Amino acid sequence: REALEDYYQRNREVIINLAKAVSKTLGFEENYLEKEFELETGADVSAMNVYPPGFKPNTQIGLPAHYDPGYFGSLIQNVNGGLQLNYKQKWINLDMPSNAFFIKIGDHAEVLTNGKYKSPMHRVILNNEVRRISVATVHGPSLDTFVKPGPEFVGESHPPAYRGMIYKDSLEANGYHEIDGKSCMAQLRL
C-alpha cells in the first residue's frame, strides 16, 4: 500500500510537470492545461491488470481495442511487450523495458486541441510465456469540467471536430471504462 501511494504521488508529479511542458509546447503559459482541465481536483482512475500467459504465439487478445479518456494515460508493466498501439491502421508493438514509464495522450487532450494531438487506439496481446502485470492510470480533468475544443485550436480552416461534454458524462458515455470497444469519442466526434 505504501509503495502504491508513493507511486501515485510521484506519478502525479511527473504528469503535472508534463502538463506544464506540453502547455508551453503548445505556445501557452505553463498552467494552461492545469486550468483548462481544473487539475486541482482532477479525477485519476487506475487499473491493475493481470494477463495470463497465452497459448498461441502472440495472437490472443488480452484486452480488446479501445481508447482511454482523460488527458494523459500512464503505464508501468512487469515485462516488456503486450501493449499495441494503432498507428495508420496498423498495430505497432510498444517496445518498453519493464523498468520504464509510458505516457500517452488521452481522448480529452484530443478534444481540447481539436485533434492536433491524437488519443491512440490500443489493445493488449497475451505474451506466450509469462504472466504480465500492468498498472494503467487515466489522468482526468475534474469531473465537472466541460471539455470542448479550445478556441485557440478552432478557426476557419479548423472547424470544431468534437462536441463539448462534461467529463463525468463522457466517462458515462465510455461505460465507465468498461472495455467493449466503445468509446466516448464516438459520441464526441462531430
Ligand SMILES: O=C(O)CCC(=O)C(=O)O
Ligand atoms: O495493460 C495495459 O498495457 C493497458 C491497459 C489499458 O489499456 C487500460 O487499462 O485501459
Ligand SMILES: [Fe+2]
Ligand atoms: Fe487503455
